[in-house]
Amino acid sequence: MVQLHENLNVLDDFDANAYIVSGDSPEEQLVVYDALKERYGVSLPFISDPELELIDKFNMKNEDAAYRGYGMLDADGEVVFNKVDDNWGDQLSATIEEINKEYKQLTNN
Numbered sequence: 001m002v003q004l005h006e007n008l009n010v011l012d013d014f015d016a017n018a019y020i021v022s023g024d025s026p027e028e029q030l031v032v033y034d035a036l037k038e039r040y041g042v043s044l045p046f047i048s049d050p051e052l053e054l055i056d057k058f059n060m061k062n063e064d065a066a067y068r069g070y071g072m073l074d075a076d077g078e079v080v081f082n083k084v085d086d087n088w089g090d091q092l093s094a095t096i097e098e099i100n101k102e103y104k105q106l107t108n109n
Contacts, residue, residue, distance in 0.1 A: 021047045058082045
């Protein structure tokens with residue numbers, strides 16, 4: 001439990017907003033949000049994308065569903081990077097490292 005909380009706190013160091021985007025309804029997302037918060041003491045806000053428009057922008061649309069993974073938009077709303085990765089949550093430390101690397105490249109830090 002502590003590992004997820006500590007890893008998500010790393011995102012606080014970024015001058016960026018972090019969200020979970022899914023095609024689920026807001027009601028379905030609230031159930032997952034509450035479960036994550038109860039189990040780990042923290043969660044991220046969800047964005048409901050039932051038409052998969054943002055998911056498609058990230059090139060993560062898989063017919064009528066979304067691939068699991070992560071990515072980043074710049075300040076202009078352009079996709080900086082994306083990665084399809086079913087195991088991103090199981091390997092959260094590696095995921096955070098990659099996000100950090102991409103963020104540093106974006107901000108030239």
